[in-house]
Amino acid sequence: MRARFAAAGLVFVVAGAALPAQAPVGSFTADQAAAGRAAFDTTCVSCHGSGQAPPLQGAAFVGGWGSRSTRDLLTAVQAMPPDAPGGLPQATYLALTAFLLETNGAVPGTQPLTAATNVPIDRLFRAPAQAFPAGPPAGAADAAPASAAAVSN
Numbered sequence: 514m515r516a517r518f519a520a521a522g523l524v525f526v527v528a529g530a531a532l533p534a535q536a537p538v539g540s541f542t543a544d545q546a547a548a549g550r551a552a553f554d555t556t557c558v559s560c561h562g563s564g565q566a567p568p569l570q571g572a573a574f575v576g577g578w579g580s581r582s583t584r585d586l587l588t589a590v591q592a593m594p595p596d597a598p599g600g601l602p603q604a605t606y607l608a609l610t611a612f613l614l615e616t617n618g619a620v621p622g623t624q625p626l627t628a629a630t631n632v633p634i635d636r637l638f639r640a641p642a643q644a645f646p647a648g649p650p651a652g653a654a655d656a657a658p659a660s661a662a663a664v665s666n
């Protein structure tokens with residue numbers, strides 16, 4: 514009995530080790546990100562775009578989430594909104610997660626984000642310079658259009 518459990522655990526670990534070999538970009542689609550942007554504007558921006566809650570775009574977000582996975586981010590998104598965690602459809606939570614990845618610089622692809630997607634987020638962000646404000650002065654100008662774009666539409 515115990516040996517059987519151990520064997521099952523081994524298979525799981527081997528399968529998990531294979532995950533990072535997946536494509537580093539394209540872990541969500543542009544359609545998902547667009548749907549997520551719309552949901553963000555109606556459900557999230559009242560707090561996250563007003564200073565009541567931490568901003569979900571920019572260097573602080575990229576720095577804080579770069580070392581974690583898309584599944585960690587999905588879990589955090591599913592805990593929102595605070596007065597009704599888990600209250601939105603799963604497809605909406607996936608779309609919101611895709612939007613947060615895209616708005617922070619990740620590039621969409623053909624593979625949709627699913628609850629099983631578990632890719633390290635720093636492999637999706639294409640501009641590592643964003644994570645550190647100590648870069649060249651030109652980098653500072655990038656932050657404004659990103660947040661302005663998230664508020665419009």
Ligand code: HEC
Pocket residue numbers: 553556557558559560561565566567569574577589590593594595596609
């Ligand atoms: C009533 C205000 C409010 C609303 C609406 C809201 N949030 Fe939040 N959110 C917060 C607060 C406050 C925090 C920080 C404390 C915490 O993590 O619970 C937070 C934290 C988060 C985090 C973690 C941030 C980090 O860097 O750790 C994510 C991701 C997030 N919210 C996404 C969303 C999404 C997506 C929506 C829309 C479905 C949403 N929130 C709606 C108030 C809100």
